[in-house]
Amino acid sequence: MNDAMRITSKRFARAASSVPAARAFARGVLGEAGGRGLDDVLLCVSELATNAVRHGVPVGGAFLLKVGADARCVRVECHDAGRRLPRVRHPDHDEQGGRGLLLVDAVASRWGVGERPFGKFVWFELDTAEPGGPPARVAARLT
Structure with missing residues (x-):
């Protein structure tokens, strides 16, 4: 994440209930900053959180x-x-x-994987057409 970007983070337990909780967290952080593309952001959050719960978090762990x-x-x-x-x-x-990840690849402007000393992180970005506006891909579909 770049230095000018305000970043908020939260831990979630390895539980199915953490997926909707992660979506709610992202919605709360972004508020209007997600613009009309907020649904795309929340879809991608759901997919990454689901993958973390199913494949990346050990029993008793968190993402x-x-x-x-x-x-x-x-x-x-x-x-x-x-x-x-x-x-x-x-x-x-x-x-x-x-x-x-097929959905994330179709919706996000970019995505990738980074390594950490004790695991990995999966990231995505959605470009905004203007501050607070929809992601560029969404704007192109709306015109």
């Missing part, structure tokens, strides 16, 4: 969600203790899961 925004973009990072690096999957039509 850390960092949320920030500036005039250029919204950025979210999801930190967990998992060592396995995530990858975009292309599941069969009848599979119920495996589309999380």
